[in-house]
Amino acid sequence: xxxxxxxxxxxxxxxxxxxxxxxxxxxxxxxxxxxxxxxxxxxxxxxxxxxxxxxxxxxxxxxxxxxxxxxxxxxxxxxxxxxxxxxxxxxxxxxxxxxxxxxxxxxxxxxxxxxxxxxxxxxxxxxxxxxxxxxxxxxxxxxxxxxxxxxxxxxxxxxxxxxxxxxxxxx
Amino acid sequence: xxxxxxxxxxxxxxxxxxxxxxxxxxxxxxxxxxxxxxxxxxxxxxxxxxxxxxxxxxxxxxxxxxxxxxxxxxxxxxxxxxxxxxxxxxxxxxxxxxxxxxxxxxxxxxxxxxxxxxxxxxxxxxxxxxxxxxxxxxxxxxxxxxxxxxxxxx
Numbered sequence: 001x002x003x004x005x006x007x008x009x010x011x012x013x014x015x016x017x018x019x020x021x022x023x024x025x026x027x028x029x030x031x032x033x034x035x036x037x038x039x040x041x042x043x044x045x046x047x048x049x050x051x052x053x054x055x056x057x058x059x060x061x062x063x064x065x066x067x068x069x070x071x072x073x074x075x076x077x078x079x080x081x082x083x084x085x086x087x088x089x090x091x092x093x094x095x096x097x098x099x100x101x102x103x104x105x106x107x108x109x110x111x112x113x114x115x116x117x118x119x120x121x122x123x124x125x126x127x128x129x130x131x132x133x134x135x136x137x138x139x140x141x142x143x144x145x146x147x148x149x150x151x152x153x154x155x156x157x158x159x160x161x162x163x164x165x166x167x168x169x170x171x
Numbered sequence: 172x173x174x175x176x177x178x179x180x181x182x183x184x185x186x187x188x189x190x191x192x193x194x195x196x197x198x199x200x201x202x203x204x205x206x207x208x209x210x211x212x213x214x215x216x217x218x219x220x221x222x223x224x225x226x227x228x229x230x231x232x233x234x235x236x237x238x239x240x241x242x243x244x245x246x247x248x249x250x251x252x253x254x255x256x257x258x259x260x261x262x263x264x265x266x267x268x269x270x271x272x273x274x275x276x277x278x279x280x281x282x283x284x285x286x287x288x289x290x291x292x293x294x295x296x297x298x299x300x301x302x303x304x305x306x307x308x309x310x311x312x313x314x315x316x317x318x319x320x321x322x323x324x325x
Contacts, residue, residue, distance in 0.1 A: 013297075016301035016302065016315055018313055018314075105316040107315050133179075133182065137181045140305075141304075150270060150271060151182055152270060
């Protein structure tokens with residue numbers, strides 16, 4: 001199993017949702033839910049340690065690929081989360097994402113932690129810092145109201161420029 | 172070490188005007204802010220207070236900026252003994268239309284070195300702003316017991 005002790009958190013986002021841990025877990029791991037709140041992307045997770053974690057575009061191409069590192073339904077899921085852009089992992093290392101799901105009264109506290117195994121500049125981290133609040137705000141709306149949010153966004157310009165400088169190709 | 176700073180962004184299906192009211196009207200804040208009523212006339216330089224259900228003031232500071240329904244900024248610090256070494260820190264709310272949604276960005280900054288208050292607000296804001304979003308979108312706040320925030324844990 002991959003060692004993750006040397007990964008350091010760079011972005012943490014906490015949100016409380018009127019739901020159950022089981023439903024939040026399912027929303028984070030199934031395509032039927034993710035297509036609604038995650039910019040139309042489909043999550044395919046093989047929910048066991050060492051299993052594959054894939055995020056596909058609506059056209060079916062692999063956008064993010066990773067591996068399940070820790071899997072304790074419905075409490076904790078740790079996965080590698082590597083955007084499928086040429087040379088990205090080679091230049092930046094792997095990205096680690098951990099979801100922790102805890103009961104908080106009649107609600108659920110969901111904490112997302114993005115971590116890296118080396119220093120990453122703020123411009124590159126701006127991608128996740130822009131994306132996670134939109135994705136998880138939409139997930140909360142979906143579970144509480146039945147409707148996700150129509151959040152449209154483009155990758156931040158500063159991130160694309162910083163990646164380009166490192167020789168990482170983006171679409 | 173960079174100075175501690177807390178940033179929280181959320182997207183809400185509402186209007187800037189309704190969100191502004193939710194952030195400034197004591198009757199409204201009482202419903203999602205763990206029973207706290209905000210009390211101020213919202214003029215720059217005026218007093219800003221958080222009032223508990225028993226009428227006591229838990230936190231206090233001053234209004235710095237008030238530009239409805241776009242920008243609101245105030246300083247505050249908790250008045251309890253635990254935070255006696257802390258100074259009032261500046262919370263700035265920016266409200267922006269985002270398609271049919273509203274984007275809310277909170278930046279809380281200007282904490283003393285080694286601030287204990289910073290650790291407290293980092294746990295408090297996600298619960299308060301999640302409750303605010305629920306109340307505006309569903310008409311119901313979240314039922315989060317105060318103890319579930321785990322203020323005592325690092």
